Amino acid sequence: MSEMKHESIDNIPKNYINEHQGYEYFRRKFVPFGGAKNTLVSIYEIPPKKAAYPYHFHHNNEETFYIISGEGILRTPSGERKVSAGDLLFFPTGAEGAHKLTNSSETENLVYIDFDVVHDVDITVYPDSDKIGVWGMGINKLYPQAGDVDYYDGE
Numbered sequence: 001m002s003e004m005k006h007e008s009i010d011n012i013p014k015n016y017i018n019e020h021q022g023y024e025y026f027r028r029k030f031v032p033f034g035g036a037k038n039t040l041v042s043i044y045e046i047p048p049k050k051a052a053y054p055y056h057f058h059h060n061n062e063e064t065f066y067i068i069s070g071e072g073i074l075r076t077p078s079g080e081r082k083v084s085a086g087d088l089l090f091f092p093t094g095a096e097g098a099h100k101l102t103n104s105s106e107t108e109n110l111v112y113i114d115f116d117v118v119h120d121v122d123i124t125v126y127p128d129s130d131k132i133g134v135w136g137m138g139i140n141k142l143y144p145q146a147g148d149v150d151y152y153d154g155e
Contacts, residue, residue: 005030005031007030009028009030009043012028012029012030012043013028013029014026014027014028014045015027015028015029017052022050022051023050023051023052023053023054024046024047024050024052025044025045025046025047025050025052026044026045026109027042027043027044027045027052028042028043029041029042030042030043033118033136038117038118038119039115039116039117039118040114040115040116040118041113041114041115041116042113042114042116043068043111043112043113043114044110044111044112044113044114045109045110045111046070046072046101046102046103046109046110046111046112047103047109048103048105048106048107048108048109049102049103049104049105049106050102050103051100051101051102051103052101053100054100054126054128054129055075055098055099055100055126055127055128056098056099056100056124056125056126056127056133057091057093057094057095057096057097057098057099057124057125057127058091058093058097058122058123058124059093059094059122059123059124059125060093060118060119060121060122060123061093061116061117061118061119061122062090062091062092062093062097062116062117063090063091063097063099063114063115063116063117064088064089064090064091064114064115064116065087065088065089065091065101065112065113065114065115066087066088066089066112066113066115067083067084067085067086067087067088067089067110067111067112068085068111068112068113069085069108069109069110069111070084070085070103070105070108070109070110070111071083071084071085071103071104071105071108071110072084072101072102072103072104072110073101073102073104074089074099074100074101075099075100075101075102076098076099077095077096077098082104083101089101095125095127098125098127118136119136120136120137121134121135121136121137121139122134122135122136123135125145126142130144130145130146131143131144131145132145
């Protein structure tokens with residue numbers, strides 16, 4: 001991106017993702033991957049009783065959420081807490097930044113802006129399912145952590 005960007009939220013296309021039970025969301029990509037050097041900005045709408053992503057943390061990328069409307073339950077290594085409109089949430093890299101945000105409403109969407117500081121490659125850990133994800137630079141893959149191999153295996 002070589003210039004300032006200005007857009008109404010309503011003019012940003014909304015993508016719908018519903019690939020697994022319990023996880024469902026609408027995402028508007030204001031600053032998509034590749035749209036800036038080190039930043040992603042998306043607006044998420046999470047339907048009632050759903051989450052966008054499983055509990056996870058990043059090794060390289062930091063995230064900040066601003067809750068626009070609705071209510072949710074935020075899970076972190078410190079436990080669960082309620083969040084609502086006007087709350088700012090910051091997730092540092094590493095296990096201490098692990099998080100999962102679930103809409104706690106029975107009827108209303110949880111809407112938030114996700115500001116991400118991104119790097120060419122990020123490793124994401126999913127503690128509940130014992131997986132790791134490798135994201136960026138043309139690779140988007142998930143692997144079981146138990147799938148360790150010797151460094152020279154297959155050489």
